[in-house]
Amino acid sequence: MQARMIARILLFSALFAAVLVGCAIAPSDERISADASAMIKNSFKARGQAGLDRLDQDDTQRLCSQAAGKTPPRDVAERIEKQNLATIKYPADGKLLGDWKNGEKIAQDGRGKQYSDDPKGPVGGNCYACHQLAPQELAYGTIGPSLYRFGKLRGYTVETQRYAYGKIFNSEAFAACSTMPRFGHNGILSEQQIKDVTALLMDPASPVNQ
Amino acid sequence: MRLACFAAAACAAFAFAASAQNSTTEGIAKYREALQEGNPAELWEARGEGLWKAPRGPNKVSLERCDLGLGAGIVKGAYAQLPKYFADADRVMDLETRLVWCMVKLQGISEADAKKNPFGNGNDKKSDIEALVAYVTSESRGVKMNVSVAHPKEMQMYRVGEKIFYFRGGPHDFGCVTCHGADNQRIRLQDLPNLTKIEGTQKAYTTWPAYRVSQGELRTFQWRLNDCFRQQRFPELEFGSDASIALTMFLAKNANGAAFDGPAIKR
Numbered sequence: 001m002q003a004r005m006i007a008r009i010l011l012f013s014a015l016f017a018a019v020l021v022g023c024a025i026a027p028s029d030e031r032i033s034a035d036a037s038a039m040i041k042n043s044f045k046a047r048g049q050a051g052l053d054r055l056d057q058d059d060t061q062r063l064c065s066q067a068a069g070k071t072p073p074r075d076v077a078e079r080i081e082k083q084n085l086a087t088i089k090y091p092a093d094g095k096l097l098g099d100w101k102n103g104e105k106i107a108q109d110g111r112g113k114q115y116s117d118d119p120k121g122p123v124g125g126n127c128y129a130c131h132q133l134a135p136q137e138l139a140y141g142t143i144g145p146s147l148y149r150f151g152k153l154r155g156y157t158v159e160t161q162r163y164a165y166g167k168i169f170n171s172e173a174f175a176a177c178s179t180m181p182r183f184g185h186n187g188i189l190s191e192q193q194i195k196d197v198t199a200l201l202m203d204p205a206s207p208v209n210q
Numbered sequence: 211m212r213l214a215c216f217a218a219a220a221c222a223a224f225a226f227a228a229s230a231q232n233s234t235t236e237g238i239a240k241y242r243e244a245l246q247e248g249n250p251a252e253l254w255e256a257r258g259e260g261l262w263k264a265p266r267g268p269n270k271v272s273l274e275r276c277d278l279g280l281g282a283g284i285v286k287g288a289y290a291q292l293p294k295y296f297a298d299a300d301r302v303m304d305l306e307t308r309l310v311w312c313m314v315k316l317q318g319i320s321e322a323d324a325k326k327n328p329f330g331n332g333n334d335k336k337s338d339i340e341a342l343v344a345y346v347t348s349e350s351r352g353v354k355m356n357v358s359v360a361h362p363k364e365m366q367m368y369r370v371g372e373k374i375f376y377f378r379g380g381p382h383d384f385g386c387v388t389c390h391g392a393d394n395q396r397i398r399l400q401d402l403p404n405l406t407k408i409e410g411t412q413k414a415y416t417t418w419p420a421y422r423v424s425q426g427e428l429r430t431f432q433w434r435l436n437d438c439f440r441q442q443r444f445p446e447l448e449f450g451s452d453a454s455i456a457l458t459m460f461l462a463k464n465a466n467g468a469a470f471d472g473p474a475i476k477r
Contacts, residue, residue, distance in 0.1 A: 044453070056379075113382065141400075
């Protein structure tokens with residue numbers, strides 16, 4: 001009798017342990033995501049201009065993190081693009097092209113927004129980090145497509161100017177989870193700076209279009 | 211030495227201007243090859259070995275009884291199995307956090323003191339941690355990476371590390387994946403390893419720590435992550451934080467099977 005009871009207790013213990021191990025092996029993907037967000041919050045400290053609020057994700061950042069480097073499902077992508085399209089503010093004066101020479105300087109300048117940067121600026125666009133632009137600059141990156149002859153290939157139309165300005169202002173409006181920063185929407189570049197970079201792409205006299 | 215390297219780089223840069231993009235990449239490869247001859251990392255390794263063996267701290271003992279995962283005092287091959295779960299700390303630790311643990315527990319140094327200088331400044335301020343890391347990692351050169359996720363806490367760190375890799379935030383929407391999510395990409399002229407693939411991760415992870423010619427310092431993996439997040443426009447990643455260990459776990463485990471080849475030398 002006693003032996004049988006001990007056997008039963010052992011059996012229950014074994015089952016209970018098996019359930020525990022099973023739970024430990026497979027926390028859900030949602031649970032892991034929540035753990036990751038909590039861990040990130042505890043692992044950074046504010047420094048210089050980079051406060052902890054930078055770790056708070058907006059809808060686009062959250063959905064694109066979930067997509068894990070891939071294009072999100074179509075309905076999600078459409079939601080992201082729609083939301084971001086609504087944020088684009090075109091210049092009140094209707095002029096989309098600034099000074100391409102200044103645009104080239106902004107495209108070259110990688111400073112800005114890092115905790116090691118002067119919060120007073122200047123802030124650049126760092127376009128060459130990821131894109132080929134003017135052919136004279138050989139030290140260009142390849143994360144984004146080549147923009148060499150951007151205007152010349154597409155035509156110097158107002159529609160293309162608007163596309164270029166809008167894309168720089170908020171890239172997520174045109175390609176959900178693009179790797180490109182939302183320079184206007186997130187206040188990285190000013191309206192005048194975006195005009196200048198648009199000119200670098202769209203002015204027939206710009207070295208990009210030679 | 212550094213001047214010569216910069217001169218070589220400058221000459222190389224002029225040479226690039228005249229040639230096509232392919233030869234640019236070839237030129238950089240040659241420059242890197244030239245760097246391999248004589249790695250100043252050896253100076254950090256020697257200093258680190260001295261620090262490892264010297265009686266230090268209030269307890270006046272060396273780190274030679276420090277357990278890096280293979281048993282007290284075993285350094286050979288230890289780095290190739292880190293990060294890992296340590297029962298005494300009930301925590302998954304990378305090499306840097308484990309070194310701090312040993313300084314605190316064995317040598318009686320306060321945690322704040324042990325962690326206060328994780329990175330040298332390229333000049334007069336040298337970091338003991340960087341030297342110790344150089345020494346310990348040099349003892350795993352040629353050893354195949356073999357990081358375990360058998361313990362539930364190791365698996366948890368691995369999976370959370372993967373999520374952090376894909377976490378996008380800050381004013382630029384950047385995450386690790388922004389620069390390290392595709393093959394054959396460059397930022398300016400710097401090649402970027404694809405850390406979503408095993409091959410790219412193996413090549414990258416096994417060549418940290420590295421002597422950085424442009425900084426005149428031996429840089430640890432903790433430094434690598436810290437500086438990536440700075441460029442991502444995030445706040446500062448805390449030294450030895452859980453997120454830093456989770457990311458290291460994700461990358462180190464994915465590097466399994468490749469022979470560790472550090473400390474290396476990089477631009």
